[in-house]
Amino acid sequence: MLLTSAMSGFTSGMGLLICVGSQNAFVLKQGLLRHHLFAVAATCILSDIILISSGIAGLGTLVKHWPNVMEFVRYTGVVFLAWMALSSAKQAWYGNAHLTPSGTAPAHIKPVLMSCLAFTWLNPQVYLDTVFMLGSLSMPYSGIEKWKFAIGALTASAIWFVAITYGAKVLLPLFRKPHAWRVLDTTVALMMVYFCVSLLTTPLISS
Structure with missing residues (x-):
């Protein structure tokens, strides 16, 4: 049962994490710039520890009964x-x-x-x-098996980030060309617009 619950948490976490989102786009860009890699990865992993643990502990149910919290986060x-x-x-x-990785001074942390x-x-x-879906x-x-599921999901988070x-x-050889950075920035801008419009048009919690 240990392997079953842990693997279920791992595959569920990895399935939800491997998507092109705004957070992943930011982390990928920092990885290309080679700036503060450990700090960025650690921040994302520690945040997921809090969020995943809270979701599995039942915060998802609490937030669902207080939709104004999610509406504030939404806007x-x-x-x-x-x-x-x-x-x-x-x-x-x-x-x-100046975004060329080899010639860029590290940004302040x-x-x-x-x-x-x-x-x-x-x-x-x-x-x-991390809160609603994994929760x-x-x-x-139940019991210890629920937290084995959490360990699996957190392992997926750590590996991914x-x-x-x-x-x-x-990908650095490709991004030594300024044109590649312009393509990346354009893609990121379009993604941000898409997510922004999606948030405006789609309620996070159905009434």
């Missing part, structure tokens, strides 16, 4: 994503040459971590995936 996320879409669009338009926290905690999709998927388990931060270097 805060809209503002944040709209701002990030504008920033990425400006970078794509002007083609910031504080703004990088603040952005990482914002992409994590102001992203309603994170709550839907719901853990319901068939380490992989996209440290594994991004595989």
